[in-house]
Amino acid sequence: MAPTFVGAHLEMNCTECGVTLPLPTEFRRHEVPCWHCGKPHPRSLVQGEAVTVEGDLIKIVPTPTELQLGDIIAANIDEQPRVKRILGTPGDTISIESLRLLVNTQRLEDILAAAPNKSVATLPVDYDSHRKQSRWQPQLSRSGWTRSEGKWRFTPPSASNANDWLIYHHQAVYDQMRAAAVMDDVPINVDESRRMAFVDRMAIGITSNAHSHATVEVAFFIDGETRTTNPVIIGESTIIRCDQASVSHGNAALELADVAPMAVRVTSGIASFDELNLFRSVEYRLRKYDDQSVFPITLGPTEYYIVGDNVPASVDSRNYGPIADSQILGIIEP
Numbered sequence: 001m002a003p004t005f006v007g008a009h010l011e012m013n014c015t016e017c018g019v020t021l022p023l024p025t026e027f028r029r030h031e032v033p034c035w036h037c038g039k040p041h042p043r044s045l046v047q048g049e050a051v052t053v054e055g056d057l058i059k060i061v062p063t064p065t066e067l068q069l070g071d072i073i074a075a076n077i078d079e080q081p082r083v084k085r086i087l088g089t090p091g092d093t094i095s096i097e098s099l100r101l102l103v104n105t106q107r108l109e110d111i112l113a114a115a116p117n118k119s120v121a122t123l124p125v126d127y128d129s130h131r132k133q134s135r136w137q138p139q140l141s142r143s144g145w146t147r148s149e150g151k152w153r154f155t156p157p158s159a160s161n162a163n164d165w166l167i168y169h170h171q172a173v174y175d176q177m178r179a180a181a182v183m184d185d186v187p188i189n190v191d192e193s194r195r196m197a198f199v200d201r202m203a204i205g206i207t208s209n210a211h212s213h214a215t216v217e218v219a220f221f222i223d224g225e226t227r228t229t230n231p232v233i234i235g236e237s238t239i240i241r242c243d244q245a246s247v248s249h250g251n252a253a254l255e256l257a258d259v260a261p262m263a264v265r266v267t268s269g270i271a272s273f274d275e276l277n278l279f280r281s282v283e284y285r286l287r288k289y290d291d292q293s294v295f296p297i298t299l300g301p302t303e304y305y306i307v308g309d310n311v312p313a314s315v316d317s318r319n320y321g322p323i324a325d326s327q328i329l330g331i332i333e334p
């Protein structure tokens, strides 16, 4: 899973939960709530301890003859180098469906998830070991799941553990910790409007104790229904993506929802999770009011369609249309 690029920004650690707060180099708010736990940090503290990061560690290499969907590139836009992702190559047709951006009628994130040697840009959603109070809850009152010092452990109870799901319940940090769907938000957008779209392309990252020998199933709420994966053997560090989930095989005992979009259960063995982290893929879409391009657009022989990973705020082809290959400076490598 590739992280995403945020460009020049400030960074500080949350004094409550310890996660990194990426912040714009200039922002208007007096207090900045931590995107993860909600703790407000006064501006004075941010300025006192912030470190300016001059972009990410990037390397500009000569453009290969063939650029591919999903490549991160630097392009010359209004005399400035800008880092964006290629969403359309010559001949591709870009269209929309319910504000989704589609490339030749497919979602880009689905194309990349299925392609070898490609990864989907991801954003963090939840780091459970950083929370005093977990957002995960066992479905059963008599459960084999217990949590201690930020770590979840599962030892099979005497009864069957078939429905002993551990379910993630999302909360809106910017809306008084109400139960909420995971939104198309980016931690650095502290000054943006929070009227954002719902996202459901998620992944779970499990770091496991060496004494743990477990096989798990993960359930995702995706496209409005609950889907589960086949059993996955948990290694020291395992990532399970929603595209590994097939259509639900008769799990009527588990009903996920947009506010509770993920669950995990142990199908065999004993589990001891040091970390239980959630991520989501960057989902490319149009903005209801800002993006005036007329779709579908079929790209010409030298045209590329480029979009930034900060989908709610990025200025890109959705605003200024396709770019010419002569504007591309090179591919960015992390």
Ligand SMILES: [Zn+2]
Pocket (backbone or CB within 6 Å): 014, 015, 016, 017, 018, 019, 034, 035, 036, 037, 038, 039
């Ligand atoms: Zn925090």
